[in-house]
Amino acid sequence: MTALSNQTNAAPQQQRFLVLFDFDETIINESSDDAVVRALPGQQLPDWLKNSYREGHYNEHMQKVLVYMAEQGVSKDSIRSAVEKIPPSPGLLNLFQYLQSHQQDFELAVVSDANMYFIETWLEHAGVRHLFRKIFTNPASFDASGRLVLLPFHSHSCSCCPDNMCKQVILREYLAGRQKDRGGAPFQRVFYIGDGANDICPSLALAPQDTAFPRRDFPMHRLLMNMQQSQGAKFKANIVPWVSGEDIVDCLKKIMKER
Structure with a gap:
């Protein structure tokens, strides 16, 4: 019985802070979809497939890409190897090290439009999968024929996503569910780390004590800057741009000193 109490899933119920991570170009330094395409014999998609993408239907497009890759004989091992080789974003492993050393304070989750196979493969390989309580992403698994089958995460009514x-729907549902699990106690602060345009919608659900960490000079950062100039009142959370995970560690250390 005592052995069980040391396991990570028996971590203290009342971690004070929630940290949410995007995956592509946030945890890792490029898009996992682009990295996997390099496993193709010619290392790129044919034009007819590239040109079949429709705005707002990326998941559907990626399903076609994975079918094409299977047809070209790309194996599960080649896909795994391509994912494992993706470098982390600068300083992200230092950030994970910091969060691991303060596991009693921080609960971690991933909210990503990549897919479960890519994310779990990369996190396991990097030795950090155990840090994350939950991964919200599109389901993906290999079928009997060895093809990676991708599905949409959910359907929603948000016109922006x-x-x-819709990452905001995920964030709101998770916060409500966790507050209930925690006997009505909300997280003291929520931190959202991202880079892309689809990280704006969840950031709009953050409260004044929370912080959005947009990757500097990436779409999320540029959109937030424009939003602040044109309609400052709409965005409630603090904004701390980051170039390296070290920038995020510095900010979290200051917040930890405020206790």
């Missing part, structure tokens, strides 16, 4: 995923 791709048809397969």
Whole structure:
């Protein structure tokens, strides 16, 4: 019985802070979809497939890409190897190290429009999968024929987001569910780390004590800057741009000193 109490899933119920991570170009330094395409014999998609993409239907497009890759004989091992080789974003492993050393304070989750196979493969390989309580992403698994089959995460009614995923819906549902699990106690602060345009919608659900960490000079950062100039009142959370995970560590250390 005592052995069980040391396991990570028996971590203290009342971690004070929630940290949410995007995956592509946030945890890792490029898009996992682009990295996997390099496993193709010619290392790129044919034009007819590239040109079949429709705005807001990226998940559907990626389903076609994975079918094409299977037809070209790309194996599960080649896909795994391509994912494992993706470098982390600068300083992200230092950030994970910091969060691991303060696991009693921080609960971690991933909210990403990539897919479960890519994310779990990369996190396991990097030795950090155990840090995350939950991964919200599109389901993906290999079928009997060895093809990676991708599905949409959910359907929603948000007009700002791709048809397969609204990260704000995920964030709001998770916060409500966790507050209930925690006997009505909300997280003291929520931190959202991202880079892309689809990270704006969840950031709009953050409260004044929370912080959005947009990757500097990436779409999320540029959109937030424009939003602040044109309609400052709409965005409630603090904004701290980051170039390296070290920038996020510095900010979290200051907040930890405020206790």
